[in-house]
Amino acid sequence: MPMKKLVLGLAATAALAFAGGAQAQGYPTKPVTMIVPFAAGGPTDIIARIVADNMSKTLGQQIVIENVAGAGGTTGIARALTAAPDGYTIAMGHLGTFSAAPATYPGLKYDPINGMQTIGLAGGTPILIVARKNFEPKDLNGFVSYVKANADKVNEAHAGLGSVSWTTCTLLKGVLGTPKINAVAYRGTGPALNDLVSGQVDFMCDQIVSVAEQVRANSIKAYAVASAQRSPALPDVPTTKEAGLPEYQIEAWNGIAGPKGLPKEAVDKLVDALNKALNDEGTKKRLLDLGTVLPTAEERTPAGFAALIKRDADKLTPALSAAPKQ
Ligand code: MLT
Numbered sequence: 001m002p003m004k005k006l007v008l009g010l011a012a013t014a015a016l017a018f019a020g021g022a023q024a025q026g027y028p029t030k031p032v033t034m035i036v037p038f039a040a041g042g043p044t045d046i047i048a049r050i051v052a053d054n055m056s057k058t059l060g061q062q063i064v065i066e067n068v069a070g071a072g073g074t075t076g077i078a079r080a081l082t083a084a085p086d087g088y089t090i091a092m093g094h095l096g097t098f099s100a101a102p103a104t105y106p107g108l109k110y111d112p113i114n115g116m117q118t119i120g121l122a123g124g125t126p127i128l129i130v131a132r133k134n135f136e137p138k139d140l141n142g143f144v145s146y147v148k149a150n151a152d153k154v155n156e157a158h159a160g161l162g163s164v165s166w167t168t169c170t171l172l173k174g175v176l177g178t179p180k181i182n183a184v185a186y187r188g189t190g191p192a193l194n195d196l197v198s199g200q201v202d203f204m205c206d207q208i209v210s211v212a213e214q215v216r217a218n219s220i221k222a223y224a225v226a227s228a229q230r231s232p233a234l235p236d237v238p239t240t241k242e243a244g245l246p247e248y249q250i251e252a253w254n255g256i257a258g259p260k261g262l263p264k265e266a267v268d269k270l271v272d273a274l275n276k277a278l279n280d281e282g283t284k285k286r287l288l289d290l291g292t293v294l295p296t297a298e299e300r301t302p303a304g305f306a307a308l309i310k311r312d313a314d315k316l317t318p319a320l321s322a323a324p325k326q
Contacts, residue, residue, distance in 0.1 A: 028088065031064050032061060032064070033063075033064050033066050033090070034066070035092070036066065036091075037073035037093065038067065038073055039069050039187040040190060041190030042159065043164075043208075044092055047122050047123055047254045049065055050283060051277050053277075054280050055274060059269060069188055071162075072105075072160030073160065073163055074162060077110060078108075081116050081258070083258075085259040085260065086262075086263070086266070087266025089258065091258065093254070093256075095164050095251075095312055097112070100166075100312075100320055102317070103316055104166075105162060112309055113306075113309065116257045117257060118309065119274060120275070120301060120304070122256060122274065123292035124251060125164075125253055125291070127205055127225065128225050129222070129224050129226070130204060130205075131221050132202060133218060140240065143203075151180065154202045156203055157204040158184075158205075159186055161185075166185075168226070170323045172226075174319060175247050180324060189206045207254075208231055212233050215237065230242075267302060
């Protein structure tokens with residue numbers, strides 16, 4: 001080959017190699033879509049937007065939130081986990097979509113244990129038993145007696161089979177021995193909360209982040225938080241243990257995952273961006289004001305988050321497999 005052509009050929013090869021390397025090292029080179037599998041205004045959407053806002057700064061590219069609601073969050077998660085594994089489609093899921101859904105939907109189109117890439121936990125979200133403000137029972141004991149006596153009349157709101165609100169109220173109904181309360185399904189607890197505030201449904205079990213402000217404003221009432229400790233965001237709300245129902249305790253959470261097979265560079269950068277967001281004072285304050293529990297260092301790692309998903313799936317599967325799907 002003549003020298004000039006050889007030099008040009010080598011230069012072209014080097015340029016291609018550089019472009020490839022730069023692209024791999026340069027993730028992300030375009031906006032990243034984060035699928036929120038519920039309606040806007042609910043806990044998943046709220047946490048996703050707060051965290052993504054800061055992660056976008058670290059990544060140097062916008063994380064765009066896309067709400068894909070339906071089937072208790074499984075429609076959106078299935079969309080995210082079957083997307084190209086290139087780091088440009090990820091999802092904010094939770095206890096429901098990652099740990100409860102497999103026990104709820106026998107034909108689920110994704111496998112959170114073996115078929116996805118975890119990034120990390122974004123926050124713990126204590127569960128509150130909340131009711132419309134003029135619902136008759138005054139406290140948790142009153143609520144328990146009232147619901148037992150009127151199981152055929154009261155209405156529960158939830159965000160679809162396998163969602164956190166459905167899962168946690170299903171466990172509550174198991175404790176109360178009232179498995180068949182009339183339930184109204186919404187595309188997220190954002191819209192369900194609107195109907196609770198306007199008094200069209202009686203009660204629900206929801207993650208603190210979307211209800212804290214309404215409880216503080218007395219637009220709805222909170223009977224108890226189903227955690228071991230009271231939430232600093234709502235210090236007047238007793239724990240279920242304090243209020244007389246110690247057997248009802250459940251911790252919910254939200255976290256980020258993507259399709260299996262994501263490039264290591266994308267995983268590393270997303271993990272780093274999540275960690276930086278959770279260490280950022282402004283982001284922390286926004287999360288803490290809503291009652292979010294900040295994840296431990298271990299829970300912020302892909303392996304730590306995967307272990308949490310598996311632990312909770314193992315815990316929930318027996319109760320949810322046997323529960324009425326309504
Ligand atoms: C939501 O964001 O609407 C909730 O997380 C739904 C739920 O799982 O209850």
